[in-house]
Amino acid sequence: MEIKKEPAQAQTPENGCVQPELSVLLPVRDETVNIGIMLKLLTAFVETPHEVLIIYDALDDQSIEATKALQPLYPNLRLVYNELGRGVVNAIRKGVQESNATFILVSCVDDMGPLLALDDMAQVLREGCDFVSGTRYAFGGRRLGGSIMGKVLSTTANILLRMCGSVLTDATTGMKMFKREAFARLDLTSRPVGWVVAFELGLKAQLAGLKLGEVPILSVDRLYGGESTFQLGPWFIEYLKWLFWGVIELNIKRGNVRRDVSIRIPGATATSVKEHAQAQSALMQK
Numbered sequence: 001m002e003i004k005k006e007p008a009q010a011q012t013p014e015n016g017c018v019q020p021e022l023s024v025l026l027p028v029r030d031e032t033v034n035i036g037i038m039l040k041l042l043t044a045f046v047e048t049p050h051e052v053l054i055i056y057d058a059l060d061d062q063s064i065e066a067t068k069a070l071q072p073l074y075p076n077l078r079l080v081y082n083e084l085g086r087g088v089v090n091a092i093r094k095g096v097q098e099s100n101a102t103f104i105l106v107s108c109v110d111d112m113g114p115l116l117a118l119d120d121m122a123q124v125l126r127e128g129c130d131f132v133s134g135t136r137y138a139f140g141g142r143r144l145g146g147s148i149m150g151k152v153l154s155t156t157a158n159i160l161l162r163m164c165g166s167v168l169t170d171a172t173t174g175m176k177m178f179k180r181e182a183f184a185r186l187d188l189t190s191r192p193v194g195w196v197v198a199f200e201l202g203l204k205a206q207l208a209g210l211k212l213g214e215v216p217i218l219s220v221d222r223l224y225g226g227e228s229t230f231q232l233g234p235w236f237i238e239y240l241k242w243l244f245w246g247v248i249e250l251n252i253k254r255g256n257v258r259r260d261v262s263i264r265i266p267g268a269t270a271t272s273v274k275e276h277a278q279a280q281s282a283l284m285q286k
């Protein structure tokens with residue numbers, strides 16, 4: 001597959017008034033230092049004209065002050081109050097309502113590695129996909145840091161789902177980008193438990209027959225600052241529920257799932273020539 005990168009309109013803190021093609025939705029709960037790091041790296045790495053929505057659930061959240069302090073530096077930075085109800089699923093709903101762009105990215109403010117894949121994900125949408133998922137488990141993608149249990153749950157769920165017909169190699173990752181109109185076709189019903197909504201998005205995008213893409217990401221979960229909200233008990237039950245649901249639905253609606261997934265490998269992801277060659281040859285065999 002040809003690896004190409006189209007020139008995109010550069011965006012800087014000074015020219016943040018450029019019409020954003022992409023809204024970066026960052027749900028937050030008491031984040032401070034990571035918001036500033038994320039904004040710096042987004043500006044440095046991402047060429048796609050974008051706005052950033054920091055979405056908080058509570059009026060006493062520490063993220064509010066941290067974001068307000070950064071706004072004079074980043075005109076494309078918006079603070080959004082999610083009054084729809086607590087939790088990431090509601091923050092995403094609110095973010096989509098508030099977004100001004102045709103492409104929407106959902107991501108975590110404490111994970112900087114996936115930023116290297118963001119322009120490539122946008123390019124996959126420009127080339128005709130409706131929904132593109134990051135992948136930590138294929139084509140040179142990797143997962144570093146984060147809780148061991150989170151990793152075990154996610155890898156097990158993805159292996160089982162692949163056996164049952166999932167075409168995504170990482171349905172559970174939070175890093176998902178989609179077109180605004182595609183989101184309207186995914187009727188989200190998950191409970192506000194952690195990032196289980198990412199799993200629901202990955203499953204429903206397939207079952208809705210969306211044109212799908214995948215881009216490998218280097219996930220480096222919470223390298224610095226703040227605390228993980230991961231709680232094994234409630235997450236486990238909710239993940240299990242969606243896993244069963246996915247297994248059953250993928251079997252019943254097998255015919256809905258489009259198997260022609262578009263893959264794009266960012267130069268920064270395949271960190272060695274050998275890995276890049278391996279990823280390319282895996283692609284050729286698909």
Ligand SMILES: Nc1nc2c(ncn2[C@@H]2O[C@H](COP(=O)(O)OP(=O)(O)O)[C@@H](O)[C@H]2O)c(=O)[nH]1
Binds near residue numbers: 109222230
């Ligand atoms: N709005 C909102 N954001 C949340 C909530 N829980 C977690 N987040 C944010 O989601 C991202 C990932 O959460 P994190 O606690 O690191 O989860 P982990 O990576 O699974 O340990 C971070 O940006 C958090 O601030 C929530 O209930 N509401």
Ligand SMILES: [Mg+2]
Binds near residue numbers: 108
């Ligand atoms: Mg995290």
